[in-house]
Amino acid sequence: MPELPEVETVRQGIMPHLLKRKVKKVLVREHRLRWPVERSLVQGMRGQVIKDITRRAKYLIFKTDKGHAIIHLGMSGSLRVLPSMAVPQKHDHVDFLLDNQLCLRFRDPRRFGCVLWTGDSPLNHPLLRELGPEPLGEAFNANYLFSVSRGKKVSIKSFLMNARIVSGIGNIYANEALFLSGIHPNRAAGRISLKRYIKLVTAIRHVLQEAIRQGGTTLRDFTNEQGEPGYFLQELRVYDRQDQSCESCGGVIKRVMIGQRATYYCGHCQR
DNA sequence: CCGGACGCCTGTCGGC
DNA sequence: TGCCGACAGGCGTCCG
Numbered sequence: 001m002p003e004l005p006e007v008e009t010v011r012q013g014i015m016p017h018l019l020k021r022k023v024k025k026v027l028v029r030e031h032r033l034r035w036p037v038e039r040s041l042v043q044g045m046r047g048q049v050i051k052d053i054t055r056r057a058k059y060l061i062f063k064t065d066k067g068h069a070i071i072h073l074g075m076s077g078s079l080r081v082l083p084s085m086a087v088p089q090k091h092d093h094v095d096f097l098l099d100n101q102l103c104l105r106f107r108d109p110r111r112f113g114c115v116l117w118t119g120d121s122p123l124n125h126p127l128l129r130e131l132g133p134e135p136l137g138e139a140f141n142a143n144y145l146f147s148v149s150r151g152k153k154v155s156i157k158s159f160l161m162n163a164r165i166v167s168g169i170g171n172i173y174a175n176e177a178l179f180l181s182g183i184h185p186n187r188a189a190g191r192i193s194l195k196r197y198i199k200l201v202t203a204i205r206h207v208l209q210e211a212i213r214q215g216g217t218t219l220r221d222f223t224n225e226q227g228e229p230g231y232f233l234q235e236l237r238v239y240d241r242q243d244q245s246c247e248s249c250g251g252v253i254k255r256v257m258i259g260q261r262a263t264y265y266c267g268h269c270q271r
Numbered sequence: 272c273c274g275g276a277c278g279c280c281t282g283t284c285g286g287c
Numbered sequence: 288t289g290c291c292g293a294c295a296g297g298c299g300t301c302c303g
Contacts, residue, residue, distance in 0.1 A: 003297090034298085073296090074297060074298085075295070075296065075297055110295090110297095112297060113297090171296060216296090222296070239296095
């Protein structure tokens with residue numbers, strides 16, 4: 001479900017409720033997530049004060065004096081801030097009970113997400129260590145993309161969705177950024193000019209920033225910490241719009257599969 | 272090393 | 288109405 005803008009929306013939303021709060025207790029109802037919820041998470045977080053919440057790619061990192069909790073929302077995960085007494089629903093797997101009568105509740109029907117604990121530096125965690133640069137950071141630029149793509153036959157769309165190349169871009173925003181920069185999703189990454197990578201980087205930054213500003217994209221079930229949807233859906237130009245007309249040229253938007261993922265594009269505007 | 276396919280899960284939707 | 292397959296904002300792992 002959530003890509004970088006949705007995760008960032010959640011981070012900004014939960015931050016004011018959690019910062020400087022003590023975690024009185026962690027309640028695990030279901031530990032069988034993508035990676036098992038370890039006892040060390042429950043023990044490590046108990047009694048700790050949340051000093052900061054940061055984001056790396058699609059991971060949220062909760063800093064305490066003893067270590068860091070790392071949360072990934074997978075395809076269907078959500079975090080809500082609720083009164084501690086709120087009755088848990090189906091798929092509400094983990095609660096972080098706070099000292100202000102609130103509770104951070106992790107829900108994930110498909111259980112592709114994870115809730116991890118590390119006593120080490122979180123960026124050293126095996127799942128985070130190999131991540132490519134943040135698309136909104138300075139290390140991500142056209143020269144970087146151009147140089148790491150030389151000789152690569154993979155489609156530009158799969159390339160953008162590869163977290164080792166650039167982290168945080170998922171299916172929606174890969175499709176949208178390629179439309180905005182006029183690049184065909186099937187084009188080999190190694191056969192794109194520096195000039196076009198300049199356009200692509202601008203498009204990626206723009207679409208991610210705009211999506212964050214609108215609180216993310218709610219297609220089916222994404223909500224923020226208060227259970228509210230995001231409003232970027234109305235800005236989508238190609239994603240989930242197959243057979244509809246391209247707002248730029250009036251042509252028909254196509255849908256194909258690239259790397260087992262639905263891919264939407266305008267065959268006239270994107271080459 | 273590279274690129275592509277496969278699972279991991281549950282829920283929903285469309286077609287018959 | 289029910290059943291069945293396709294598909295869904297991700298990503299680690301395996302295979303050729």
